[in-house]
Amino acid sequence: MTVEIGHFALVLAFALSLVQFTVPLVGARIGDHRMMAVGAPTAVAGFALTALSFAVLTYAYIVSDFSVVNVWENSHSQKPMLYKITGTWGNHEGSMLLWIVILAAFGALVAWFGRNLPATLRANVLAVQGLIGASFMLFILATSNPFARLDPAPMEGRDLNPLLQDIGLAIHPPLLYLGYVGFSICFSFACAALIEGRIDAAWARWVRPWTLAAWLFLTGGISMGSYWAYYELGWGGFWFWDPVENASFLPWLVGTAMLHSAIVMEKRSALRIWTVLLAILTFSLSLLGTFLVRSGVLTSVHAFATDPTRGVFILAILIFFIGGSLGLFAWRANRLTAGGLFHPISREGSLVLNNLFLSTATATVLIGTLYPLMVEAVTGDKISVGPPFFNMTFIPLIIPLLIAVPFGPLLAWKRGDLYAACQRLFAAFAASLMVVVVVWFFVDGASVLAALGIGLSFWLFFGPLTDLVLKSGVGKVSPRVALARFAGLPRSVFGTALAHIGVGMTVLGIVAVSSLEVERMAGLQPGETIEVSGYTLRFDGIQPFQGPNFTEDQGHFTYFDATGREVGTVMSSKRLYTARQFPTTEAGLSTHGLSQLYVALGDQLPDGSIVVRVWWKPLVLLIWLGTVVMMIGAGFSLADRRLRVGAPSQRKAKPERPAAEVPA
């Protein structure tokens, strides 16, 4: 009976979302305030109902109710409780339900915090949210009902895909969805602006925090997925340009562009039409990502659904929203007036450059991801577009952008002085050049390219630091005043600097691992050793181990430093999940500062020895630490007083602290 309550709640939420779509939309059209006011309570109630529905499904997982098909297919009574809970969204139906819950939650937030918004804007935003919700709820109810029953109920479930029984992959989807779906708010705001045919100050001040929040979560989700792939897939790769990875990377890239163009719009009310277009494109690419993953059109690790009826349904939703919103854009965009003028060499100009490169990079990744599908559809030939293509195209597009990063914050709005910016960055440039020279001469095996790459990442540290130093007036005022000024800088200035430094950290990690990684491999008998990067690894033997729902062979290793001193032990194993007879590898990782030793077990050779592969991954942790710093940066910007989420003050915003614009 409980399970049926969840199902009913979902149906009710669907009906409510139809009300949320139609009534406020008509109300905004004819100027009826009572009709417009219907939006907020329906959005909140819709959230309560979808949350109830999701809670019911989670409960079915917790008590292992195998009379529910979905639970039977994806759970097992012996599974650890954590994975029983996370298993709720570790499958197609459950993850779509999670998608809906998050969408409804964001809608409720707009309803809750949006009381300061102009009534028609709020009504239109909630209406668009209602339409998105209704489409996806219909999709779930019609093709992917998670509450379907099974009679008679089996005694035991079929267990969750073992790859998903991992903490990293357990929180990867919710983070990713918070990002994807968070962009739906920007999308709804863009559509509302187009429906009304005007954009005002409230619009810009509202959209930027939502973009920041969605971007923050998406960054976390992608980073988590990448770290998971690194330690779980068994050979230590961190990014594969897999279509499904690209599907999450695309909204991130274009979302990053929107983050920057929204600054221009907020501060200078320029680039309005472009920002609206980016808001539409970002969510469209999020929908595309959902489609690519959910429809199974690209068969790959993540695609747990391969049912064409679902694919066609999501494709219809995709075409409706992307086509509809772009149509609306084409029809109404000319009503939005263009904003302030600026010189090409200015803060605005640098942000346009950022947008140009990020959009091109997005388009390149998009075309590369879809090209095999297009070629197959048109000619019937099967081709692959793999990592070599993306590396050859994406990297040259992104390097000029990275080089330009430190200049942006140093240029003034409207008309900047590039020569002065170069002068101020001279010290940072010289220091980065020193790094290049040092790396080239003193690091073993570093090529010129590697040295330049590492120099680039340091440029991304020194540049933003220069900006902070200049803005606090170091050297021009007394240290005490400078310190006070530093502490008084707007938080968004720290946000910018931190996010850019985070990018530098990630770049450093990627360059170091790609160019300085060392790999060793040998067939080892117990007691034999293998050397890698100054460490000697002794294979101590294999021991069997029985986990709750798996068995594994644990390979134990002891490692010694160059002087022969014992440093520690590391364990690497091969697991077999018994319910599905599914093998996985659990890499052995031992961390040394920011670098890691990565040990993977291979097969047994005819002579009884075990193939052992060991990698030295220099600075590898920076790849993910960098993303954490980017997220902290986004958090700082969100905490900036002028745009706390959901609390745009009705008072006229205080004049901006001049610190951000003072040429130091």
Add this chain to the structure above:
Amino acid sequence: MRQVIARTVVASLVALSLMAPPALAALDPDELLEDPALEERARGLSTGLRCMVCQNQSIDDSNAELARDLRVLVRERILAGDTDEEVIDYVVSRYGEFVLLQPRFNLRNAALWASPVLLILGGGAFVFFAARNRRRQEEDRLSEEEDRRLKELLEKQG
């Protein structure tokens, strides 16, 4: 025979889907060539060849049987004195272009390879001309001072 197997394998790719266990770390020590220079060439070629039963893995990363066969094949061809291009051509002739992770530069893939260049140039040109037009429009417009004087003149006349 191998060709037949390969075709069957490609045809059933979709059916295999993700539920196929992930390929565990590959490349056994007994496959390695003795000459380090040749081995390096073999590794380089391997990272650009797709393991066709896996999703988006190179044969260098995969431990599937087919990937192993291909690795051995690449090394056999290298030992037989083939250049890198000859090895690639040989593998493509047996398994089709699907095996290449880096699509070839040919007419069919022209749109793929040309798009990044065209987009950045086209986008740059668009931004440049849009900005110039905006400035010109703005320059043609009267300033506030001019507006005021025009109004005065009109009022005097009327």
